[in-house]
Amino acid sequence: MDALMEGLLSNVDWTEIGLASWDTLVMVGLSLLFSVLIGLPIGVLLFLFGKRQLLEQPIAYAVLSFVVNVLRSVPFIILLIVMIPFTVMLIGTSLGVAGAIPPLVAGGAPFFARLVETSLREVDRGIIEATQAMGANVRQIVFGALLPEALPGLIAGITVTAITLVSYAAMSGVIGGGGLGDLAIRFGYQRFQTDVMVITVALLVIFVQVLQMVGDRLVLYFSRK
Amino acid sequence: MIVFDQVEKSYQVNGQAVPALRPTSMTIETGEIFGIVGHSGAGKSTLVRLINLLEPPSAGRILIDNENITRYSQAELRAFRRKVGMIFQHFNLLSSKTVADNIAFPMKLAGIYSKQEIQARVEELLQRVSLSDQANKYPSQLSGGQKQRVGIARALACRPTILLCDEATSALDPQTTQSVLRLLADINKELGLTIVLITHEMDVVRRVCDRVAVMDAGEVVEMGKVSDVFLHPEHPTTRDFVFESEHIDHEDMQRDLAHAPGRILRLTFKGESTYTPLLGSVARESGVDFSILSGRIDHIKDTPYGQLTLSLVGGDLNVAMNALKAADVHVEVLR
Secondary structure (H helix, E strand, C coil), X not given: CHHHHHHHCCCCCHHHHHHHHHHHHHHHHHHHHHHHHHHHHHHHHHHHHCCCCCCCCHHHHHHHHHHHHHHHHCCHHHHHHHCHHHHHHHHCCCCHHHHHHHHHHHHHHHHHHHHHHHHHXXXXXXXXXXXXXXXXXXXXXXXXXXXXXXXXXXXXXXXXXXXXXXXXXXXXXXXXXXXXXXXXHHHHHCCCCHHHHHHHHHHHHHHHHHHHHHHHHHHHHHCCC | CEEEEEEEEEEEECCEEXXXXXXXXXXXXXXXXXXXXXXXXXXXXXXXXXXXXXXXXXXXXXXXXXXXXXXXXXXXXXXXXXXEEEEECCCCCCCCCCHHHHHHHHHHHHCCCCHHHHHHXXXXXXXXXXXXXXXXXXXXXXXXXXXXXXXXXXXXXXXXXXXXXXXXXXXXXXXXXXXXXXXXXXXXXXXXXXXXXXXXCHHHHHHHCCEEEEEECCEEEEEEEHHHHHHCCCCHHHHHHHHHHCCCCHHHHHXXXXXXXXXXXXXXXXXXXXXXXXXXXXXXXXXXXXXXXXXXXXXXXXXXEEEEEEEEECXXXXXHHHHHHHCCCEEEECC
């Protein structure tokens, strides 16, 4: 059995796979963190500036919405390349795990912002009205009512963003980003090592499955409806 | 005291001003339960939201205890809103908070209460609305009536002087409606709270309100004591509401009357006279014969009333009418 596995997976270097998996985890984890930190306030502002909302601001909404749309309409593979000079300026290199994070955040944050806007819109208007009637200011409405009420939706949004970032992180292998995607491209694709390709893909599939499962569990846990 | 002075409200729809409330002046006294009744779209929701400025008026002044609230700054307005509780048709409880946390929420927002104060007040309110055993449940685990009781407790948390009820019983079954209305009436009595209640059910008005305004197409078309408006409705809209609440079909009634012989009178008894055995003695004295075409005995808030439609034949009609009037019965000649 061992011999068979050895034969089938002759090109697979498990240490390399382990390191690459860790790199992917770090890239997804850090870029998810920053995407949420940046995307959440943008999403809240998008919601508040929207039509017939608490801080209705048509111009501010149009500007913010335009920026978000531009970032979201650029295919990620292009965004990776366009971002290179900016990434170098920001952290000194465009390579490796660190170099992949700025473009990942540039792709993930606007994506998450839209999901935040949508899930806030799904909060019953009556709840906002009731909170207003209690004498709450906008900050209190956002933190006291809107975000807690939208929490299940926000967690679902974080899950979707995380999964998107897994695939983005794999793409960043093209510009030398590191991680499982990099491994798949360098060994699986360029050296025709199908076994490496299969293992990396299998790991990515497992990774996504675990993320989705944990996300669903959390949504269920926080749903009180 | 809530005073509306030529208050009006219109919305901009496609660049055109659509009136929701035509210029309205009225006074709601401190400590009374004031009903506003009207069909959906009549402007009653707008009217009640003007009182805590969830909707700012387009023109006019709103005075509450002699202060013009339309001039308030944002901060003053928020402080003022804490003194005005509000409950809603769909309860609008926060699904992410427990019953106790929902009730504590307005106090936390106010930021002027200590943890101990909040906890003590929440326990007191839970007891007041008989939900002490549900404190740690989430709203989704409660029945409609329980949710509305949480809504009431939440509205009372900051000890308001005014309570606004926006179709508070419209989503509840008749029995639950009764218990919620009783709770509102008790609160009104115990706390001397002014309650403004909007509804499309005249029955709700009849059970708890002291005075009522009837709205139609953005206008108050009739206003007065519930017993007056209810027993002697003048505007067609008011009549519709009263008939509706008494389950009277107007056409059926006309047909029944057409078959009856003699004079047709409608007698309205109010208060103690409702229970006096009057008709027999009047019939004996005046020699008229009567048959009862329709009748009803009920309560308006705490006052009993009765309404009888009679057909009278023979005898001395004038003697009968005078005897009835002397006994404080309102007599209306229908034919």
